[in-house]
Amino acid sequence: MSWLAVGAAVRHPSFRQGVNDMLGPAVGVGAWGLVTGVAMVKSGMSVPMALLMSLLVYAGSAQLAVIPLLAAGAPLWVVWLTAACVNLRFVIFSSMWRTYFQPLPLRQRLTIGYFSGDVIFVAFMKRFPEPRPGPGQVPYFWGAASVNWAAWQIPSIAGILLAHAIPLSWGLGFAGVLALLGILLSLLFDRATWLATGVAATAAIAAFALPLKLNILVAIAAAVAAGLMMEAVERRRRGVAPGHGDGAP
Amino acid sequence: MSADELWLVLAIAVLAAITVLARAFFMIPEREIPMPDWLRRGLKYAPLAALTAVIAPEILMTQGNLIGTLQDARLPAVLCATAYYFWRRGILGTIVVGMLVYLPLHVGLGW
Secondary structure, three states: OOHHHHHHHHHOHHHHHHHHHHHHHHHHHHHHHHHHHHHHHHOOOOHHHHHHHHHHHOOHHHHHHHHHHHHOOOOHHHHHHHHHHHOHHHHHHHHHHHHHHOOOOHHHHHHHHHHOOHHHHHHHHHHOOOOOOOOOHHHHHHHHHHHHHHHHHHHHHHHHHOHHHOOHHHOOOHHHHHHHHHHHHHOOOOHHHHHHHHHHHHHHHHOOOOHHHOHHHHHHHHHHHHHHHHHHHHHHHHHHOOOOOOOOO | OOHHHHHHHHHHHHHHHHHHHHHHHHHOOOOOOOOOHHHHHHHHHHHHHHHHHHHHHHHHEEOOEEOOOOOOOHHHHHHHHHHHHHHHOOHHHHHHHHHHHHHHHHHHOOO
16 A cells, blocks of 8 residues: 555544454453563563564464573474464454455555454454445444554553563453453354353363364354354244244344 | 574564464465355354353353352453443443452452
8 A cells, every 4th residue: 555545544534443343342451462472471582572573463362472482492383382272263253354345455454454443453353244245334443443553562562561560460451351341342243143152151161172273163153053043933933923023122 | 593493483483483374374265265154044043152151161160160259350240331331331331340340349359
């Protein structure tokens, strides 16, 4: 993208909307970034290496998963396999990003992929529920993505530089959990979504002992199956008694 | 640069590549990817399932086990945060309310 195109995207009203939608969750993202920054340095990583990791890898859950492995000097393939597995949910998300961004050139699609996190994904899907390309999507994405990037990197770098002044025992990372909780609650609006969440929570906890955070994948598969089943049940019920569906918005 | 540092730089460079590859995965091929309709519909549950799967163990487990006590700061914090969310629908307030309940119980009482 040229600088002119960047300027046009920033002035687009959807950019502003993307920024606004991320301001609330940004607090939680920031707390999580801070904790990740502190965790890197406390694991014994040098400050320059921790900065490099934060700025290049830019993936909180994967970083937290590999930090202990790097500190223990685990074989590189174990480190990379772990990160790949923790990132598998993004592979699923990318199939949905594709329906919006496929017309863009490959380089832009890769850039969008790199800057897309969980929170941006959820905000975007709420704003553009119709799975097809439309006006305002690219500026909206960059509005949300720039807030998310700053909200992650600034506290992460602060955590790296001030690691020994910030007590991890306070549990500041819990703010990140609360941010994701708020986002999750915003997605629950009918019986199928509540059921899918209940199933995902149960599956994630039951399968917690699986290596490489594969419990996340198990939970996704279980929730997709439960959601589809619930839809089928509702459809059949509506077929029997038309006009008496539960009226999902 | 020492050998240890080189090893770490290599690890980090590939980790960054994994970030891009995973997040852009299905955006990389140019031609249409055939996907059955049921899967396309089912995938709309993927984001909420992923969020749930990330936070449920953070709220309900301690060191790989389901928590066995009610004296855990996370439980009242999550209840109050959830109540706030359904009252006002704001994410920022949800975080603030949850932390206002969590920090005194966790830092103060050691729950």
